Amino acid sequence: xxxxxxxxxxxxxxxxxxxxxxxxxxxxxxxxxxxxxxxxxxxxxxxxxxxxxxxxxxxxxxxxxxxxxxxxxxxxxxxxxxxxxxxxxxxxxxxxxxxxxxxxxxxxxxxxxxxxxxxxxxxxxxxxxxxxxxxxxxxxxxxxxxxxxxxxxxxxxxxxxxxxxxxxxxxxxxxxxxxxxxxxxxxxxxxxxxxxxxxxxxxxxxxxxxxxxxxxxxxxxxxxxxxxxxxxxxxxxxxxxxxxxxxxxxxxxxxxxxxxxxxxxxxxxxxxxxxxxxxxxxxxxxxxxxxxxxxxxxxxxxxxxxxxxxxxxxxxxxxxxxxxxxxxxxxxxxxxxxxxxxxxxxxxxxxxxxxxxxxxxxxxxxxxxxxxxxxxxxxxxxxxxxxxxxxxxxxxxxxxxxxxxxxxxxxxxxxxxxxxxxxxxxxxxxxxxxxxxxxxxxxxxxxxxxxxxxxxxxxxxxxxxxxxxxxxxxxxxxxxxxxxxxxxxxxxxxxxxxxxxxxxxxxxxxxxxxxxxxxxxxxxxxxxxxxxxxxxxxxxxxxxxxxxxxxxxxxxxxxxxxxxxxxxxxxxxxxxxxxxxxxxxxxxxxxxxxxxxxxxxxxxxx
RNA sequence: GCGCCUGUAGCUCAGUCCGGAUAGAGCGACGGUUUCCUAAACCGUAGGUCGUGGGUUCGAGUCCCGCCAGGCGUACCA
Numbered sequence: 001x002x003x004x005x006x007x008x009x010x011x012x013x014x015x016x017x018x019x020x021x022x023x024x025x026x027x028x029x030x031x032x033x034x035x036x037x038x039x040x041x042x043x044x045x046x047x048x049x050x051x052x053x054x055x056x057x058x059x060x061x062x063x064x065x066x067x068x069x070x071x072x073x074x075x076x077x078x079x080x081x082x083x084x085x086x087x088x089x090x091x092x093x094x095x096x097x098x099x100x101x102x103x104x105x106x107x108x109x110x111x112x113x114x115x116x117x118x119x120x121x122x123x124x125x126x127x128x129x130x131x132x133x134x135x136x137x138x139x140x141x142x143x144x145x146x147x148x149x150x151x152x153x154x155x156x157x158x159x160x161x162x163x164x165x166x167x168x169x170x171x172x173x174x175x176x177x178x179x180x181x182x183x184x185x186x187x188x189x190x191x192x193x194x195x196x197x198x199x200x201x202x203x204x205x206x207x208x209x210x211x212x213x214x215x216x217x218x219x220x221x222x223x224x225x226x227x228x229x230x231x232x233x234x235x236x237x238x239x240x241x242x243x244x245x246x247x248x249x250x251x252x253x254x255x256x257x258x259x260x261x262x263x264x265x266x267x268x269x270x271x272x273x274x275x276x277x278x279x280x281x282x283x284x285x286x287x288x289x290x291x292x293x294x295x296x297x298x299x300x301x302x303x304x305x306x307x308x309x310x311x312x313x314x315x316x317x318x319x320x321x322x323x324x325x326x327x328x329x330x331x332x333x334x335x336x337x338x339x340x341x342x343x344x345x346x347x348x349x350x351x352x353x354x355x356x357x358x359x360x361x362x363x364x365x366x367x368x369x370x371x372x373x374x375x376x377x378x379x380x381x382x383x384x385x386x387x388x389x390x391x392x393x394x395x396x397x398x399x400x401x402x403x404x405x406x407x408x409x410x411x412x413x414x415x416x417x418x419x420x421x422x423x424x425x426x427x428x429x430x431x432x433x434x435x436x437x438x439x440x441x442x443x444x445x446x447x448x449x450x451x452x453x454x455x456x457x458x459x460x461x462x463x464x465x466x467x468x469x470x471x472x473x474x475x476x477x478x479x480x481x482x483x484x485x486x487x488x489x490x491x492x493x494x495x496x497x498x499x500x501x502x503x504x505x506x507x508x509x510x511x512x513x514x515x516x517x518x519x520x521x522x523x524x525x526x527x528x529x530x531x532x533x534x535x536x537x538x539x540x541x542x543x544x545x546x547x548x549x550x551x552x553x554x555x556x557x558x559x560x561x562x563x564x565x566x567x568x569x570x571x572x573x574x575x576x577x578x579x580x581x582x583x584x585x586x587x588x589x590x591x592x593x594x595x596x597x598x599x600x601x602x603x604x605x606x
Numbered sequence: 607g608c609g610c611c612u613g614u615a616g617c618u619c620a621g622u623c624c625g626g627a628u629a630g631a632g633c634g635a636c637g638g639u640u641u642c643c644u645a646a647a648c649c650g651u652a653g654g655u656c657g658u659g660g661g662u663u664c665g666a667g668u669c670c671c672g673c674c675a676g677g678c679g680u681a682c683c684a
Contacts, residue, residue, distance in 0.1 A: 025624090032621090032630075042626055049664080079627045080664070125684085165684075312682050321608065323680055334682045341684050370610065371679060398611085399678090436646060464619075467611065469677075476618080480646035482632045483619090490646050498643050543623085551620065554631085558648095565639090565648045584643095606646075 001098060001107040003535045005030070005039065008068065008085060012041045015065035019058070021047045030532070037076065037084035038528060045081045055081030092527050093516040093579075099531065100510070100586050106593055108534040110153025111541070115359030115391070117152070118159045118352045119145040122271075122278055123365070125165035126263040126285075127174040127217045130270050130418040132408050132472075133366075136397050139458050139599060140466065141364035142276040143546045144395065146597050151541035159356055162278055163348065164267075164285035166260050170221070172242030175255050176201065176234060177220030178210055180227060196233050198240035207251040210258070214266040217259060246290070260285075273422050274454060275599050289347040293339045296346045297332060303383050311335030317378045320371075330375040342376055349380045353390055360391045362544070367396035367467065395544050398469035400461075408472050422454060428478055429453035429486075437606070444605065451601040452478070452486050458600055459485035463550035483554040485600055488591060491557035492602045494564060495588040498581070500604075502570045509581055516579050522563040523583060529556045530586050533594070546598060553594045560587045 005028055012026035027042040044062060048055035059077040066075055066083075073086045099107030121141020124130045130138075141160075149158045180192050182205050195201045212220070227234045245252040264283060271278050297313060300306040305315050307329070314329030322328040332343045352358040363373055373394040380386050402408040410416055430449035433440070440448070460477035463484075464470045480486050499506070518524050529552075536552040539545075569580040592602045 027624085027626090029626095031627095033627080036627070040627090045626070045664085055664085082627070123684095168684095310681070314681075321680080323607070325608070326681095329681060331682045336682085338682090340682070342682095344684095365684095366678095367611065368678060369684080372684085374610095396611085405677095432646080437644090468619085469612085471618085473618090476633080479633080484632095486646065490644080494644060494647085501643055547620080551631085558631095561647060562649090564643080565645095568643065570643050606644085 001095070001102075001109060001534065003538065004071075004087070004095075004531060005535050007071065008039050008041070011066060011068050012043065012062070012083070014067070015062045016043065016047060018065040019061045021051070021058075021062075024050065031084065036078060036082070037086035039085045039087075041083040041085070044083060048081060059083055087528065089518045089524060092524065092531065093518050095531055096518075096527050096586065097513070097516045097582070099533075100516075100582055103589065106533055106586075106589060107531075108150075108537055111151050111538075114148075114152035114157050116157045116159070116357050117148055117360040117362065118161055118356060118358040119148070119362045119364065120161045120163050120348075121145070121364040122267075122276070123163045123165065124263075124267050125170070126260050127170060127221050128263075129214055129218055130267055131415040132400050132418065132421065133415065135400060135418060135421075135457075136366065136461055137364045138271070138274065138276055138278070139461055140395070140397060140546065142274075142278065142599050143462060143597065144362060144364060144544055145277065146599060147537065147540050147546075147549075150597060151537055159352075159358065160278055160282040161348075161352070162283045162285070164264070164283055166256075166263075166285035167287040167290060167344075169238060169242050171245055171256055171259070172238040172240070172252075173224045174217055174221050174259055175207070175241040175245070175252060176237045177224035177227075178212060178217070178255070178259075179205055179207070180234075181216070181220045181223065182210060192227070193231050198237035198244075201237060202241070202251065207255040210255065212259075212262065214262055217262060270418050270422070273419075274458070275601060277599075284348075286344050289344050289351065292347040292351065293343050296343055296350070297339075299385075300332065300379075300383060305379075305383060306332075315379050315382070317375060317382060319378075320375060328375075330379050332379075342372070342379075345372075345376045346380060346385075349376070349392070350385050353386050359389060360393065363392075363394045365394070365396065367398060370394060370396050393544070395466065397466040398464075401469050401471045403471060403473070405471065422457065424474075425453035425457045425478075426450055427453070428474055429456065432478065432486075433606070440605070448603050448606050451603045452489060452606065455485035455489060455595070455600040458598065459488070459550060462546040462598055463554075465547055466545060483550065485595075486606075488553055488557050488595060488600075489602055490606060491560050492588060492591045492595075493604060493606045495560065495584045495591075496604045498569050498584055499588075502581075504581060506585060509578065509585070513578060513582065516582055517575075518579070519576075520563075520567050522559070522566050523580070526556075526559045526563045526583055526587065529559050530583075530590055533590050536594075537597070540597075549594055549598060553591060556587065556590060556594075560591075 009026050009028040012028060016024055016026060024047040025043045028039055031037055031040045044059045045055045048058045056077060059081045063075050063077060063083060071087060071091045073088060076084045078084055119141055122134060122138040124134050145158050145160050149156055179201050183192055241252060245256050300315055307314050307316060309329055312331045312335045313333035314331050316327050316329050320328040330342055333339055352361050377392045400408045408416055426449050429452040433445050433448050456477040477484060478486060518527050536549060540549050567580060569577060569584060572580060595602055
C-alpha cells in the first residue's frame, strides 16, 4: 500500500500540473492540528510566489482540478493558501481493513531498488568486557540493520559487520599479561623482573596450555599496564609478542585465537541478553584486514597521493586543517612502520565495496569519530575506490552520561560493564513486577522482567535524538508513565488481554469481515495513526533516526489507551465489537512490529 | 586558534536537513475519573523573550551573517 501522504502528493501534483504548475513541489504533510484536517498541502504558496499569482486564487484553481473525492471530504483552502484534507471515515476503514489483511508487512510496501548495505556496528575489543561505551553503537546499529532489512524487503540486502578490535599491540599485551600472571600463580608473589624479555618469559610456560576466562583476561591486561610502568622491559616484551603474532608464530597465534574465542563468546552472551542480532558470522575484525593493509599504502603511492611527513606516511586531503592551520594529514602508516585504524578502515571500505559489493556503508560510532570518518571517506573517494554510486555514511551519536553530566562511570570511577548493567536492569524490573503483580507465576515474572528491563535500557537510548548526549537514569527509563518501554509494553499487554478475555479466534474474526466502520473519535484517531506506520518506517529508514519510531509508537499507544478507556470492546454490540477488535488487532501488531524493529520484546501479560 | 555538535516550558526532550497556520510531548505541579476488557491507565488546568543581535521572506524555532555559553575534536590511540 502506498502511504497516504504519497497518494495525496500525487493527486496534488497532478492538479498543480493541470493549472500550469508542473514541477513544483506539493509539500504534503500531516497537519499539526486536527482543526486543519488530517493532511495539508503547502506547495501552493511556493508556486504562487514563483508565478507571482495570488496564492488563494491559485489554491482555488488547484482544488477545482483536484480529484480526491474517493478518499477525502471536500478539501478546504485556509490561511494564506494551505489546502487541508480530511480523510473520509469509510475510506480509512477500507484501507485499514486492507492493512489488517497483511499480517506480514502491515500494509507497508518494500522499497524499490534498494542498495546492498553494510552496517558496521558494536565493534568491541578483544580481551576486554563490553562496557557502556559499546551500548549505543550496539543497539542503534542493530535497529538500523533491522529497519533497513524490513524496508528493503526480501531477499535481504543488509550485511552486518562487527569490526572487532582483535589486532595490534594489545594482543601482545594480553599474552605477556597472561604469562606473568601464570608465573605469579606458580611461584607466589615472585617478582617477574628477572626475566627481562619476552623470549625468556614465554619459555617458562607453554602458551598453548594456558586456560583463562574473560575476567582473567581483562584483569591481566590491566596488570600489564601497571607492570609496564614499573618494569620498562615489559613494554618491549609486549612488542615482541605482538611481532611474533604478526609473523604467525604458532604459540602466539594459538594463544591469540583462544583469547579471541573467549572474548567473542562473552560478547555474544551480551548480544543474546540484549536481543541484538549480531552473530559470529558477522565478526570481521581488524585482523581480517591484516594482509590487505600494505595494499592500501601501495595504492595510495600508485595514485601519487602518499606523502611522507615527519616520518609518517600520509594522505593530505583538501579542507582539513590542523591546530596550527597547516594541512591536516590522514596518517596511514606510522613513522615506525606500523599501520593504524585509518589504514584498517580504508582496507575495510575496499573489501566492502569491492568484495561484498556494498552500495551503501553505514558506520555507527560515537560522534567523536566524525572527523576520522570524514577523512577516511574523502581518502577512499580520492583514491577512486568508491565512486558516486556508493554511499558512505557515518551515523554519529552522543555519549551516555551519569547524573553528574559526566561520562557514565561507577561510583569508584570504573567503566560500567554491560553485563552488570543489563543484569541490574532486569533485577530492577523484577522488583517492580513483584510489587505490581505478585500473583503471577515465577516463570512469567522472569519473562516480564527480562523484556521490560532490557527494553527500558534500549528504549531510553533510542528515544533520544542520536546526536545528543543523554543521562542514564534508571527511574526514568523504568517509569510506567511517559515515553518509555514499559508504557508501550503495557499498552500491548492490555490489547492482548482483550483477546484473551474474549477468547477471540483471530482467523475466524478476520474471515467474518468484509467491511469495517469507524465512528467514535477515538476509533478514527487510532485508525489514522495505524495507517501512518508505513510513512514512519520510511522516515526512519531514510533518516536513520530511531527516535522517530519511538515517538510514533508512543503516540499510537496513547491513542490506544484513550480508545481503551472510552470505547469498550468486548461489551459493545456485536458489529461494533468486531470493528473494535480489528482495531485492537492492528494496534497490537503495529506495536509489536514497531518495537520489533527497535529490537524490543513485547509480553502478553504484565 | 580552527572545525563539528548542542542551546526550545521548572526538569527531560520533539520540531531545524526540506521555512508555513495560535511552537508540541512527557515528567513534575495542581484538579478530576475506578459497580465497566489490566488505574503500570484516562481526562483536564497552569507553565515558553525558541541562547542572543541583525538580515532574507507574504511568512523564521527552521535559511544567512555576527556574538554568547557548554560539549567534543583538532599528526602518528581507537
